[in-house]
Amino acid sequence: MKRIKEVTWPMYGDTLTTRHNNKKLHAFGGLLLYDCLVGKEAWIAMGEWSICAGSALVCAAAMMIPGQALASDQGTAAGMAVVSQDGGGQPSTGQQEPGPRLTFDHMRLELGVVNDLESVPFEFPFENTGTEPLVITKIKSSCKCTVPELEKTEYQPGERGVILATFNPEFRKGSENKAITITSNDVELPTMRLMVHVTVDPIVDLEQFNYDAGEVIHGTSATIDVLLRTEMSDLRVNDLEISGPNITWEVHTVRTVTVDPSEITPEEAAKSLKQHDEPFEVLETTLRFTIDETTPLEPFRRSVEAAMTLVDENDQEIEYKVLFGLTARIVSDLWLRPYRVAAGRILPGQAFTSTVRLSSRKGLKFNVNKVEHLNGNGRVDPGEELAAEMDVTYRKIEGPGENSMTYYEFVLKGHAPKSPGRFFGTVMIYTDYEADPVLSIRYSGVALEP
Numbered sequence: 001m002k003r004i005k006e007v008t009w010p011m012y013g014d015t016l017t018t019r020h021n022n023k024k025l026h027a028f029g030g031l032l033l034y035d036c037l038v039g040k041e042a043w044i045a046m047g048e049w050s051i052c053a054g055s056a057l058v059c060a061a062a063m064m065i066p067g068q069a070l071a072s073d074q075g076t077a078a079g080m081a082v083v084s085q086d087g088g089g090q091p092s093t094g095q096q097e098p099g100p101r102l103t104f105d106h107m108r109l110e111l112g113v114v115n116d117l118e119s120v121p122f123e124f125p126f127e128n129t130g131t132e133p134l135v136i137t138k139i140k141s142s143c144k145c146t147v148p149e150l151e152k153t154e155y156q157p158g159e160r161g162v163i164l165a166t167f168n169p170e171f172r173k174g175s176e177n178k179a180i181t182i183t184s185n186d187v188e189l190p191t192m193r194l195m196v197h198v199t200v201d202p203i204v205d206l207e208q209f210n211y212d213a214g215e216v217i218h219g220t221s222a223t224i225d226v227l228l229r230t231e232m233s234d235l236r237v238n239d240l241e242i243s244g245p246n247i248t249w250e251v252h253t254v255r256t257v258t259v260d261p262s263e264i265t266p267e268e269a270a271k272s273l274k275q276h277d278e279p280f281e282v283l284e285t286t287l288r289f290t291i292d293e294t295t296p297l298e299p300f301r302r303s304v305e306a307a308m309t310l311v312d313e314n315d316q317e318i319e320y321k322v323l324f325g326l327t328a329r330i331v332s333d334l335w336l337r338p339y340r341v342a343a344g345r346i347l348p349g350q351a352f353t354s355t356v357r358l359s360s361r362k363g364l365k366f367n368v369n370k371v372e373h374l375n376g377n378g379r380v381d382p383g384e385e386l387a388a389e390m391d392v393t394y395r396k397i398e399g400p401g402e403n404s405m406t407y408y409e410f411v412l413k414g415h416a417p418k419s420p421g422r423f424f425g426t427v428m429i430y431t432d433y434e435a436d437p438v439l440s441i442r443y444s445g446v447a448l449e450p
Contacts, residue, residue, distance in 0.1 A: 097187060097188070098130075098131045098132065099185075099187030100128055100135070100187060101187065101189075102126055102134055102184050102189070102192060103128075104124055104125070104194065105124070108195040108196070109122055109195070109197070110198075111196060111197065112198070113198075113199045113200075114169055114198055114200060115169070115201055115202065116169040116170055116172060116200055116201075116202040117320075119167060120169065120198065121164065121166050122167065123163060123164050124162065124165070125160065125161070126161055126163070127158070127160045128156065128159050128160075129158075130157055130186075130187070131157055133154055133157070134155045134156075135153055136150060136155075136183070137183050137184060138182070138183035139182055139183075140180070140181045141165075141179070142179040143178050145170075145172065145176075146165055146166070146167050146168075146178045148165040148180050149163070149165065151164075163182075163194070165180060167198060169200045173200050173205070174199065174271060175197070177195065177196070177197050178195070178197075179194065179195055180194040180196070181193050181194075199270075199271050202322075203310065203318070203320060204228050204229070204308070204310070205228070205230065206226070206324055207227055210325040211289075211324065211327070212327045213291060213300075213326070213327070214328065216295070216328045217331060217362065218296075218330055218435060218436075219293050219333065221290055221291060221292050221293045222290070222291045223288055223289065223291075224288070224328075225286050225287070225289075226289065227284060227286050228286075228322070229283070231274065231282055231283070232310040232313075232318075233311050234310065234311035235308055235311075236308055237251055237287065237306060237307075237308045238307045238309060240304055240305070240306050243301075243302050243303040246295040246296075247289055247290065247291050248289070248290050248292070249288065249290070250288050251285065251286075251287060252286040255283075256282070256283055258280070259276075259279065261278070261279065289326055291326075299327075299329065300327060300328040300330055301325065301326075302325065302327075303326075304326060305322075306322050307320075307321050308321070308322070331361070332435070332436045333361050333362050333364065333436055334366065334433055334436040335360070335361050336356055336357070336358050336429075336441060337356065337358075339439075339441060340443070341356070341443035343416065343443060343444065343445025344445055344446075345446045346416050346445060346446070347450060348417060348418045348419060348447045351414070351415050352413075352414050352416070353412065353413050354412045355412075356412065356441055357407055357408070357409055358407060358410065358429065358439070359405060359406070359407035360406070360433075363405050366406065366433040367396075367431065367432045368394060368429060368430070369430045369431060369432055370430040371394060371410070371428065371429055371430070372428040372430070373392060373426075374427075375388070388414045388416055389414060389415040390425065390427070390443075391412075392410060392412055393411050394408050394409060394410040395409055410427070410429075417447055418447075420448060421446070422446050423444065423445055423446070423447060424443065424445070425444075426440050426442050427443070429441070
């Protein structure tokens with residue numbers, strides 16, 4: 001039995017499928033449990049450690065002598081599953097059934113740290129270690145940024161092949177995990193997954209890929225600043241494509257800052273392609289976006305593609321693009337809290353009450369002219385059978401002083417309809433505030449069977 005040279009310690013919930021009667025190795029808190037038959041035991045070798053799992057699923061770890069084979073209580077190592085990385089990415093056994101077998105040299109690749117200017121090629125060599133022709137029927141990547149290719153689909157026993165792939169790091173940053181799923185006629189593992197990990201260190205660094213302005217009161221403007229950082233000697237923004245209207249932009253500030261390497265954390269340094277021992281300069285460019293006051297009352301979402309020219313230390317120009325999003329929530333100045341009322345699940349005819357407050361976010365004074373109740377079909381009371389009976393009262397509350405806030409308090413007192421079923425309606429509020437002349441409070445509930 002071959003001793004394992006290197007095995008990655010599994011995380012909780014990981015599963016490794018062996019070639020020994022399709023048994024599975026389950027990882028629980030860093031321990032491997034062998035899903036074996038009741039009354040049997042199996043030893044799993046991991047580096048210089050061995051783990052035993054019995055029918056009661058009780059694990060014990062014991063140090064083994066390097067290079068020594070492990071055996072069960074019956075004193076033999078024959079027929080046991082061994083997770084091995086000596087000759088392939090899959091677990092292997094001493095016995096195998098006839099048929100094709102897809103065996104990779106490795107099933108996980110670490111590409112290290114790369115920039116986002118050029119695509120990164122990589123490969124997964126494999127061999128048909130079975131006794132019959134191997135046919136690969138499908139190769140699928142988890143992301144369009146990773147494109148796998150295969151020269152042919154059929155491989156004879158003992159024949160080797162390679163899956164060539166390319167990772168495109170454009171518009172990406174930080175840690176990236178990509179998967180390539182292989183489907184074949186392998187008699188035991190017809191579906192296999194290859195993993196690739198890479199860390200992208202972009203030439204121009206964005207703090208984030210989406211910038212949110214938060215709540216913006218309708219009729220007012222708001223600004224969003226986007227900071228671009230690069231170690232290039234120059235950055236010139238040529239053009240911006242924005243996916244919608246009601247927004248303008250400008251280059252707000254450009255400055256050069258000196259960074260002390262001692263202030264960079266080990267985690268940040270591990271993600272960087274350049275390692276610095278001495279202080280270095282970083283060029284910071286701030287783009288300022290302004291959401292104008294004519295933006296309608298709806299969710300604000302814009303995607304931005306910024307085209308720029310970079311100049312490196314050798315005065316070579318590089319055409320470059322960054323992609324990010326801008327969002328905001330355009331809200332009315334008059335503010336209903338809450339603007340929806342849930343009566344819940346109540347009996348027919350049962351009363352429900354709710355209090356709603358209406359105020360101005362800007363603190364402006366206003367008046368309520370009229371309140372109207374509509375049933376679920378949009379008709380003024382009296383409504384149809386499933387319209388709730390609703391009585392709405394309100395009062396104006398003003399604080400002392402001219403600059404104090406004014407708000408209204410509405411009390412909704414209703415009764416569920418007499419027939420079982422879902423009911424809903426709307427309370428319309430009409431004001432003298434030009435920006436928000438009409439507001440609505442929606443209510444709903446369910447009248448249960450008595």
